Ligand SMILES: Cc1cc2nc3c(=O)[nH]c(=O)nc-3n(C[C@H](O)[C@H](O)[C@H](O)COP(=O)(O)O)c2cc1C
């Protein structure tokens with residue numbers, strides 16, 4: 001998959017694609033139906049996705065709490081997996097955000113990227129002040145000469161599948177509902193970083209990952225599916241993970257700490273993808289290490305039993 005970050009001075013080989021446009025945070029089932037329509041609209045053209053980085057909401061409100069379901073890298077990784085050949089990951093900056101709907105259609109879609117066809121969800125808005133509607137896009141397509149397909153919004157238990165609904169499910173400790181809307185387990189991807197080196201003493205060494213910049217799932221303990229993406233231990237494992245601030249030890253910075261079952265080895269620096277399957281319980285404090293360790297053992301037994309049924 002090629003990643004193109006600028007809509008100007010684009011190579012000829014990267015023009016003429018059929019492109020699904022959106023933020024695609026989570027790459028959920030609704031997003032994938034939009035991308036599938038792009039695939040069907042012109043099966044012979046390269047399949048592309050146009051997205052924006054930073055997320056426009058991050059650009060306009062940089063100090064708002066983190067809300068993203070995935071990093072740009074994780075999104076690119078998943079888009080590649082579903083067959084996207086060109087990722088137009090445009091820098092969302094003052095200049096891009098100031099384009100009127102007509103300028104966006106002309107300068108970005110038509111002249112800059114020379115797109116053959118674009119596909120957007122029915123609630124798509126674009127251009128300065130989100131003033132452009134899907135009808136405007138269709139009109140510009142007719143005037144300028146690119147195809148436009150509007151994808152219907154997908155429903156899940158009578159609600160539209162949306163990144164917002166997925167965030168709510170995760171905040172409320174309902175990872176299976178999130179997964180039903182995503183079409184895959186909600187995964188937290190990132191590098192394994194060092195911690196307090198306490199886990200090994202407790203008998204539960206944990207591979208720690210930052211969740212900075214990401215929407216935090218409900219703090220607590222989860223049954224998880226772990227993929228080690230690189231290095232000598234590359235492979236799939238079952239595990240139990242704790243998301244939160246470790247009140248037992250007065251932690252502050254929220255993170256995710258994962259204990260891999262039936263595993264020994266060094267994971268520092270490896271990239272992990274941790275899929276949240278079930279929420280087991282909230283984070284707690286205990287009266288000493290003994291009951292804490294007993295509870296972690298019980299969590300692991302419960303997680304093992306759940307994961308065996310998948
Ligand atoms: C299954 C499991 C359950 C956990 N439950 C809690 C908890 O209830 N409260 C808490 O403060 N920390 C909890 N933790 C996090 C541990 O405190 C943390 O992993 C341990 O202190 C090791 O930290 P370190 O990786 O920085 O060495 C849990 C960890 C695991 C693996």
Ligand SMILES: Nc1ncnc2c1ncn2[C@@H]1O[C@H](COP(=O)(O)OP(=O)(O)O)[C@@H](O)[C@H]1O
Pocket residue numbers: 192193194195196197198199200201204205206207208258259260261262263264265266267268
């Ligand atoms: N079963 C396991 N699950 C997770 N990490 C393990 C496991 N066995 C060994 N490790 C290694 O131990 C490290 C975690 O040990 P820990 O004492 O919790 O240190 P830290 O505080 O740096 O996370 C992991 O990053 C990994 O390299």
